[in-house]
Amino acid sequence: MITGKKMGAGLLSAALVIGVIGCGSSEDKETNTASKGTDTTSSSETSSSKTEKVKITYSMWGSAEEGSVTQAVADKFNASQDRIEVEVVSIPWETYMTKLNTQATGGQLPDTGMLKEDGVIQWSSEGMLNDVSAMYEGSDSKPLDSLAYKYQGKTVAYAAANEILLLYYNKDMFDKAGVAYPPSVLDQAWTWDEFVAAAKKLTVDKNGKHPDEEGFDANGIVQYGASVENLPWQLETWTLSNGGGFYSTDGTDVRIGEDASIEAIQKVADLYLKDHVAPLSVGQTDDGIQRTIIAGTVAMATNGAWNVGTSLNTAKEEGLNYGVAVLPYMKEKVTLNTGGANVVFSQTKHPKEAMEWLKWYNSEENNWGLISSGIWMPTLQKWYTDEALTRKWVENPNFPPYEEYKSAVVDYAQSSAARPASWFFTNYTTDFNTLLGSVLGDVWTGKTTAKDAITKNLDALKAAHTGNK
Amino acid sequence: METIHKPLKRRSRYNSSEARVAYICLIPAFLGLFFLTYAPLLGVLGISLTNWTGLKSPQFIGFDNYVQLFTTDPYIKDSIIATIYFAFLSVIGSMVYSFFIAMLLNRKIPARGLLRAIFYVPFVLPAAAIYVGWSWLYEANFGFFNFLLSQVGLNKVLFIADSSYVVPSLSLISVWLSGNLIVIFLAGLQNVPGVYHEAAEMDGAGAWKRFIHITLPSMSPIIFYNLLMSLIANLQVVTPALALTNGGPGNSSRFLTYLMYDQAFVNYKLGYACATTFVIFAILAAFTAVLFKTSSRWIYNEGGDDK
């Protein structure tokens, strides 16, 4: 039997040894990665006189795989010239902004990177971002105007991609019910009432009855006609469409208390409450399209353009017959466009190199994978105006038929209907949207009306908009 | 927590070599208490008096954060209510559930080891994944529970999409996860001296009377420990909000720790979040103090206590 002392000493030394090995190996990994320039200050050292490559880091959200795909793209850039070398760091989406914020606190920010839409203006207002208006001087094409993030008149970021909101629909469900497809041409867009009427024809309960028919059982619905996402930032679309909005056009005043805005929100809620054409929006997941169009449980759904590439292309291969259309409208035709931002952090020591990299990276030829799969839409104007380029973008098996997509998405995105989401020009959109989401919580289940919810909390909403809760 | 009595210079009470050994043994604890607990606590207090957002240097603003928290914050009141409501349901639910199952498992039934393992298993599973799995069962339109309800002819319940049902729904998951309490209760039950039961039976006491007068009192120290652990854990609930509800619908599941997380890591209001942290700490301390104070009245202590 081992004496207690030996056992104790053994345990202690074992623990220490393992601890040291643990520390050691992670330190080894640290020095290895440090030499590759991730997240450490060595990356921002200025180049020596011996034309050494300037090293800059670029952070993005995504998995390790997405990171290596981007690094492969960056390597093309690195090989194409000998002044700049780019290192790509990928961070999971859920923790991206937290990570970046803690890096900022520690002075460890990369030179450039992506930034979530609702953080851009706030970071700008704290002086963390560089002005990038010089990026496209002298180029043959600029990004669409609606894709520039502006703070105090200066452009502080361009969106890395374009995304707009569309109406998706399941063609097979429409054929079975004998209902005409929603229009893909902006001029023929449905009014809200036409939209609801079509949805009613596509909603059936377990006895085959439609809403408005005798004996319709709202508790026994087996198929729904429509689903409109009620995420706060997407609700802005409908308030604008009804003649109201979240904010005034310059972002200074809050307009959500206006009757038009409130009415719009109530109409969206009524799709479930009164019209019985929509399922209760559960809103917390990002698989809206899978739950509706792809599952065959809902015939129409509003969602972002990225779904073409994230889920619909696979579903299409598996036999889904889907279409894209423009959104219905209440009084004005509106869709929102948005896109995550690529920024240059003010902590960088190489602003010019950073901008050069971003401009190269943003140019569509260099991002072809994401664009041809349908996840990202291009940012530069020429892809929307030059037909040859548009065909190059759209004509591939991942997309719906060319004419349909061109009219419902390409033309839609550059029409006057496309408005930038409010985080392109207003600060504290996170605070506002979070508060709005919580204020409207009981509206969707009918426990309170949009009018009551918003009027009671209007002051709080206004306060959130100015950054004091 | 008695105060230290220092009798007049009777150093013989403290053997100096014993004390030395004790202090050496306690070095890890000292380090931990200082660096991991109390220094950060002071840090939190300090940060709560500033308006730090992590992006630029902090500025001292005194108690402004606290004032704002209690006057204009739109979330804090609902948050406190939601947290206490959840803790109340979960603690009582888990205690009753685990005690009940422990009583059942205490009998001579086959495969006890396996059954005990089954009840314990939820505790070792990764929490975030669990919540996602349950979310499908609870789904308002197409979920399994609603399917069952519709088969029986009842109306759909919106569970976690309904502000009145979300906390009970989450509490149910918490109770399901509390298998670790069962094992502790079971061990305690097996320690109740059999002689008491036999004596009482011979005196003609029925099962219920025996339960109230023998089982419960003997188990009271264990009940106390489980109650304390459960209360502390459940008042700090955050994972369901993080993984599932994001505080909704409305504010009905915006638990305090989730609120703090949101303020600190989503809105970067570090100073403000630290003020909320202090509120959490105060509530926890209050409940624990009440529990400890009332404990002497209902805990029956067999072995004597060295506190």
Place this chain on the structure above:
Amino acid sequence: MSAAAYGRLRSRKRNERMMNMATFVVVIFCAALVLFPIWWIFRTSLMTNAEIYRYPPSLTPDNWLFSNYEKTLQVFKFWKYLWNTMIIIVPACLAGTFTAALCGYAFARLRFRGKNLIWALCVGSMLLPAMVTLIPLYIGWTRYLGIHDSYLPLILPYFCGGGAFNIFLIRQFMMSIPRELDQAATIDGAGYFRILFSIIMPAIKPAMIVVALFIFIGLWNDLLQQMIYINSSDKYTIALGLTNFRGQLKSDWSLTMAATCLSFAPGVLFYLIGQRYFVEGITLTGMKG
């Protein structure tokens, strides 16, 4: 025994047997209820995505697609994440258990000035949610100590007693060991440390295993701390990998659930192995006060 008494005894025994049977049925029913959500996750991992969204939902998959697990392993580096997680957990368990024993010993057996005060501070620290100290600790590690992307902030804290709960547990167990054993050893000339290592620690072995289990579970599930301290993807732990995986797959639920089921396995295994000690420990020494 009289005939009447014998009769009463027999009927009591019969009642008891019937009660046991009834109990058994109830327990089986409850166990099935408890297992149901786990079954739900498992069956989801074996379906295609289209099946998952079907309504009415099906209890069992149409085809048992174990191939989903193959697919998952190709993308989800399970073994690597497991290894990483173990690098954190093993030192933490060993260090935590050992230091908890040291500290518990001091509180349970030794007398010294300030004991009550220090004990009060210790108990007080149990009230601090980890969230509370998160921010200052993060700033301390990264800004003042300059440590980035490392496991140190996750492991080192366990060298400080493994947490007040564990010290509390060990203390309780130690207090239930008769002091006569100590006294016998002292008479034989053993010093305090000798007593601790040769007598006390072996006697509370089950409790130490319990502590190790608690540390394991605590670290296994501790997503937030892992999120903020670990940067590079080849250092991911299981919890981190799972979160990332979900985002990466953009709601390919069947694979996500398969990855989840894979992550269940180590925890369950650890419990099954340690179960014997765990229950033995609590049963033998009791949890009085």
